[in-house]
Amino acid sequence: MLVFVNGRIVPEDEAVISVFDRSFLYGDGLFETLRVTNGVPFRWEQHLERLKHGADFLKLRLPHSTAELRRFVEELVTANQLPEAILRLTLSRGVGRRGYSPAGADRPSLVMSVHPLQSPEQEEPPRWRLVTASLRLPAHERLARFKTCNKLPQVLARAEAEAAGGDEALLLNTDGFIVEAASSNLFWLANGSVRTPPLDSGVLAGVTRAVIRELCQSLGLPVEEANLTREELMKTEGVFLSLSSVGVAEGIALDQQELRRSPVTREIHGAYRTLMREETLGGASRSKRQAPAGRLANVARTASPQPRSRKG
């Protein structure tokens, strides 16, 4: 594997950064995970926007311009010959003095790697068994919406879920409401609408979460933000999860109790795949010329001809 490290593409065993790097010492950095398809990083602009917002919040400098970064991604994907892949980007504050103070750490590191897909994409969404994590996320925590290199609650929650035979962990916040899953945002279906917890509940501002909202709009499905308890989630009409590396996954069980399943989940999964294909068709050069807003028209046409109202 070839890896991008601070402006150079190098073999994996030469892709090294300092043991004094602050993302290693303190998680003082940000990351992004993107799906590359047809050689194009899907929704690159939105991922970059989140990265920039996070960098502003952490007072971190992006060491490359937006245009340079986009070019480096293309070069990395081509060098690895992986047009279908997962792209991981890490921005770290770099090396500074010993201790928490970021003073003097003014040479950030940027690393990118591309990884083969774990499983081929299917017509149907993957089915995930969820396990409620014992750790709680802090409600109303602004830091939560950024993809910081501090994801220990999510790491431990996923380990807990896997130890219990599950695929993904469901996390609650300190107010007792569901927030998201360890590596994905959560949606449920109720009374004809698609619902998801508000950002304020401690949610990571998922790029796929935003794409799902756009898709629902073009499919004529109302989307609402709401707080819900775990017990209430058990009674909903269907549950699905969203994340860049997979797209849409269906929640089929929670703590070994079956969840209800809705055809709307499959519809949204199909629409998401169509959108991803449409936006990346023709490779990198065509994708850069198109504006995201114009592309949804095709999805609406392919997946559902008319906006409609639903009763549930």
Ligand SMILES: Cc1ncc(COP(=O)(O)O)c(C=O)c1O
């Ligand atoms: C905690 C958490 N929530 C949600 C998501 C989904 O975000 P996105 O759609 O941007 O991949 C992720 C992705 O890794 C995550 O780590």
